[in-house]
Amino acid sequence: MKFTVNIDCTPAEARAFFGMPDVEPMNKMIVDEMTRRAKDNLDTLADPERFMAQWMTMSGKGMEQFQNMMGTAMGAGAKKK
Structure with missing residues (x-):
């Protein structure tokens, strides 16, 4: 026996x-x-010079972590196909 209950x-x-x-x-x-x-x-996003300066202040470790994160995301996307 099967029955369905809908609750609103x-x-x-x-x-x-x-x-x-x-x-x-x-x-x-x-x-x-x-x-x-x-x-x-x-205002930072509207000014390319300030935007790039903000990105360049990332330490080497921060940039490495960002690259690892992007690599992991790309690897996960490639495995799904």
Whole structure:
């Protein structure tokens, strides 16, 4: 025997029913901080000279970590095909 139950509720109601935490305040805080940082750096992105200067201040270790991260991402993408 097979039966289906459809429940019409919001995501917040479903989280409350299953006892999951309400993450909306934390999500709002993160989005607000990302928005603030994006606005603060908007002038840097518009000025190529400042943008490149910011990239060049990366230490050798930071650049190496960035290259490793990109290499890992490309390797993962190549394996999926």
